[in-house]
Amino acid sequence: MKLFVFDVDGTLVDSQNLIVEAQGRAFASLGMAAPSRERALSVVGLSLIEAFDALTDGKGPSDRLAQAYKDAWTELRALPGFHDPLYPGAQELLSELAACEDCLLGIATGKSRAGVDRLLERHGWQGYFDTIQTADDAPSKPAPDMFLRALRETGVSPRNACMIGDTTFDMAMAHAVGAHAIGVGWGYHRHEKLTKAGAARIVPDFFALRAALREFGPSPAHA
Numbered sequence: 001m002k003l004f005v006f007d008v009d010g011t012l013v014d015s016q017n018l019i020v021e022a023q024g025r026a027f028a029s030l031g032m033a034a035p036s037r038e039r040a041l042s043v044v045g046l047s048l049i050e051a052f053d054a055l056t057d058g059k060g061p062s063d064r065l066a067q068a069y070k071d072a073w074t075e076l077r078a079l080p081g082f083h084d085p086l087y088p089g090a091q092e093l094l095s096e097l098a099a100c101e102d103c104l105l106g107i108a109t110g111k112s113r114a115g116v117d118r119l120l121e122r123h124g125w126q127g128y129f130d131t132i133q134t135a136d137d138a139p140s141k142p143a144p145d146m147f148l149r150a151l152r153e154t155g156v157s158p159r160n161a162c163m164i165g166d167t168t169f170d171m172a173m174a175h176a177v178g179a180h181a182i183g184v185g186w187g188y189h190r191h192e193k194l195t196k197a198g199a200a201r202i203v204p205d206f207f208a209l210r211a212a213l214r215e216f217g218p219s220p221a222h223a
Contacts, residue, residue, distance in 0.1 A: 001155075003130075003154050003162070008107060009045070013086055013087070015084040018073070021072070026052075026069040032065075045165070045166075045169040087186060092206070105129045106133070108150060110141065113132075133150055141172070148177055151179075158179040161174075164182050166183065166187020167189045181200055182216075
């Protein structure tokens with residue numbers, strides 16, 4: 001069995017505009033200047049407390065900013081124009097992999113469990129994933145805990161597991177446990193940083209990702 005673990009924001013879901021907006025509202029609610037867009041996106045993948053620790057250089061108040069961010073996201077989600085679309089090809093690839101008898105799927109994300117549950121319901125992904133790790137379950141990436149939990153829950157060895165993500169945190173997490181790592185070229189961290197953090201390769205789109213996963217493990221076409 002092969003285990004393919006996916007990050008969410010910046011990998012499956014194009015949520016960058018909403019993340020930047022929610023961060024901006026969080027900082028504004030506390031009378032603080034928001035970070036630049038580039039810096040705001042640089043922390044995507046971390047859990048909220050760690051993200052705001054990084055954005056404030058450890059000076060906080062990270063807990064209040066995290067709560068303000070959650071409040072802002074709730075407000076944004078209620079707007080009629082709310083939209084955090086999937087990247088082109090994401091739905092098709094996940095459907096193929098979920099039908100593959102020799103593949104197991106996982107999620108490892110800085111999102112909350114509630115946020116992931118909403119995502120699964122919205123896209124009809126219930127039953128797709130054999131293991132789901134969120135910010136509510138384990139320490140933030142790049143700590144290896146999420147991936148280790150995923151391995152324990154599926155019984156897959158690190159050499160048969162692959163992390164797919166867009167940030168250095170994803171790559172470093174997989175590298176720490178001896179798993180394979182593939183960086184996606186459409187996310188929030190630069191290619192050279194992904195490679196330095198342990199990405200074995202970087203793919204430009206979901207078509208190329210499908211080919212890379214076929215090379216690593218069984219093809220979805222064998223389902």
